[in-house]
Structures are given as C-alpha cells and as structure tokens.
Amino acid sequence: MPLVTSKEMLIDAQKNGYAVGAFNANNLEYVQAIVEAAEEEEAPVILQASQGAIKYAGLDQIVAMVKVAAEAASVPVVLHLDHGTDFFQNVRCLRAGFTSLMFDGSSLPFEENVAITKKVTEIAHACGIPVEAELGKVPQVGVTPEEVRALMTKPEEALRFVEETQCDSLAVAVGSVHQMKVQEAKLDIERIAKIREITGIPLVLHGASGVTDEGYREGIKAGICKINIATELNKAFTRGMKAAMEKDPSVVDPRKIAGVGREEIKKVIKAKMRLFGASGKARNFVAKGVGYGGRQELSASDLKKE
Numbered sequence: 001m002p003l004v005t006s007k008e009m010l011i012d013a014q015k016n017g018y019a020v021g022a023f024n025a026n027n028l029e030y031v032q033a034i035v036e037a038a039e040e041e042e043a044p045v046i047l048q049a050s051q052g053a054i055k056y057a058g059l060d061q062i063v064a065m066v067k068v069a070a071e072a073a074s075v076p077v078v079l080h081l082d083h084g085t086d087f088f089q090n091v092r093c094l095r096a097g098f099t100s101l102m103f104d105g106s107s108l109p110f111e112e113n114v115a116i117t118k119k120v121t122e123i124a125h126a127c128g129i130p131v132e133a134e135l136g137k138v139p140q141v142g143v144t145p146e147e148v149r150a151l152m153t154k155p156e157e158a159l160r161f162v163e164e165t166q167c168d169s170l171a172v173a174v175g176s177v178h179q180m181k182v183q184e185a186k187l188d189i190e191r192i193a194k195i196r197e198i199t200g201i202p203l204v205l206h207g208a209s210g211v212t213d214e215g216y217r218e219g220i221k222a223g224i225c226k227i228n229i230a231t232e233l234n235k236a237f238t239r240g241m242k243a244a245m246e247k248d249p250s251v252v253d254p255r256k257i258a259g260v261g262r263e264e265i266k267k268v269i270k271a272k273m274r275l276f277g278a279s280g281k282a283r284n285f286v287a288k289g290v291g292y293g294g295r296q297e298l299s300a301s302d303l304k305k306e
C-alpha cells in the first residue's frame with residue numbers, strides 16, 4: 001500500500017499496548033530487510049533515515065526506494081526522518097515525500113526547542129504529516145549514570161512543551177543511551193508513566209539497543225509506542241558480511257556478501273517486532289481513502305472488529 005503517516009500508527013500502538021519498531025536504513029539491503037521482515041511478521045513498520053543516511057544515500061534516492069518497497073507491501077509502512085536537527089532538513093524531507101518528521105532540538109535551550117518545533121509542526125500539519133520532537137537529551141555512549149540522569153525529560157516541562165508545540169509524539173530521555181553495544185541501560189519506568197499520563201501522546205524510545213528485553217516490556221506498558229533500532233542493525237549487517245567473507249575469502253560478488261548481511265538484519269528486526277508486540281498488528285489497519293499528496297491515510301477508527 002502507499003506510504004502511510006505515523007500518526008494513526010502510533011495511536012493504534014498506544015491503544016493496543018504495543019510499540020512500533022522504527023528501523024534505521026542506510027542502503028537498499030536495509031530497506032528490503034525492513035519491509036520483508038514486516039511482511040513476514042504482519043507488523044506495521046516505521047522505516048527511518050537519519051541525516052547521515054540521507055547524506056550517504058541521497059534524499060530522493062531514499063524516498064524512491066522506500067516508496068516502491070511500501071507500495072509492493074501489504075503492511076503499512078511509514079517513512080520517517082530520524083533526528084532532523086535543522087528546520088530546513090525537515091522541510092526538505094516533507095517536500096521529498098517523508099510521511100513522518102522529527103525535529104530534534106534537544107541540544108537547544110527549552111524556549112528555542114519550543115520555537116523551532118512549533119514552526120515544523122505548523123508546516124507539517126498543514127500537509128497532514130505528523131512530527132516527533134525531543135525533550136531532555138538521550139546522550140551518546142560514554143556518559144556517566146549521573147549525566148544520563150541529569151539529561152532526563154522532566155514531566156512538568158514535557159506537558160508545557162507538548163501544549164505549546166503540538167508535536168504528535170515525543171522522544172523522551174528516560175535512561176537509554178545512543179549507540180550502546182551491550183544491553184545494560186536502566187529505564188526510569190515511573191518517569192515514562194508520568195510523562196505519558198500528563199501529556200497523553202505516544203512516547204518514543206531512542207538508544208534502544210542498550211535496553212534489556214524486560215526494559216522494553218515495562219517501557220511499552222508505561223507508554224512507549226515507538227522504539228528506534230539502529231545500532232543493532234548495523235552490527236547485524238556487518239556480522240553477516242564478515243561471516244560471508246571469512247567463509248569464502250575468494251568471494252568477490254558483493255551480492256553474496258551484502259545478501260548475508262541483509263538476512264542477519266531481517267532476523268534482528270523480526271525478533272524485535274515480536275518482542276514489541278507488533279507482530280500481527282498490521283491486521284488492525286485497513287486502507288481508507290487517499291490522503292494528502294496521494295498518500296493513504298489510516299485512521300484508528302478503522303480498526304477491524306475482531
């Protein structure tokens with residue numbers, strides 16, 4: 001089906017107590033792995049591109065690849081901008097056909113974060129596209145536990161932020177750390193529940209590669225509706241390619257190397273979808289009408305009665 005927006009997808013997740021996996025793609029093999037895994041798991045899926053991935057693969061190239069893959073799929077697929085730290089980057093992605101945006105102003109002072117997020121949401125909403133924002137700061141690996149705590153999202157600030165910016169979902173800093181290669185981050189579950197309770201909107205977990213399986217389950221119960229996975233996919237792709245080259249050092253056909261990487265990525269994604277409770281949930285969505293720009297919009301009221 002045509003690309004859908006993340007708005008109704010995350011509301012469905014919130015309503016039904018699961019989280020949508022948001023997987024970072026860097027090239028064709030990632031796009032294929034993500035969409036194929038979603039098909040096999042019958043899971044709604046968010047495919048996201050970071051600014052680094054856009055620089056690497058090209059903005060229009062990413063949109064074209066993901067559009068074609070989504071249209072051929074029977075499950076709903078969102079194309080989301082991950083960590084757009086710039087107003088213009090968000091506008092360019094909106095214009096290029098992304099169906100979900102993120103403005104990350106977490107390194108800015110509160111008021112500035114509010115002001116730019118608000119500008120992005122006004123423009124995006126005019127086109128029917130939802131926006132994720134970030135408050136507090138999910139740090140990069142190498143920080144101390146005290147630093148992680150000091151950067152966490154404050155529930156009372158979150159309420160003001162959501163009211164003023166009208167963002168559709170919020171990335172919260174609740175104990176996870178970007179680019180962790182071991183699962184040892186401890187989530188502040190009470191903080192997640194509190195932010196969920198006072199803002200009411202779907203919450204997003206970044207830095208998820210360092211979170212334990214139990215942490216995911218508790219986080220989802222408390223209000224996490226979207227979980228970003230990037231580092232684990234990179235590890236899987238590289239692991240697969242290395243194994244293929246070690247198995248047969250004479251191999252020169254890149255398809256025999258990258259193809260093994262793609263299978264490894266797929267395995268990780270499918271396991272995450274099951275863990276997040278997203279498997280089978282594509283059945284909650286039925287296509288309805290055609291939204292802005294020819295995109296199909298899904299509505300939470302379209303849930304099939306089971």
Ligand SMILES: [Zn+2]
Pocket residue numbers: 083138178206207228
């Ligand atoms: Zn992130």
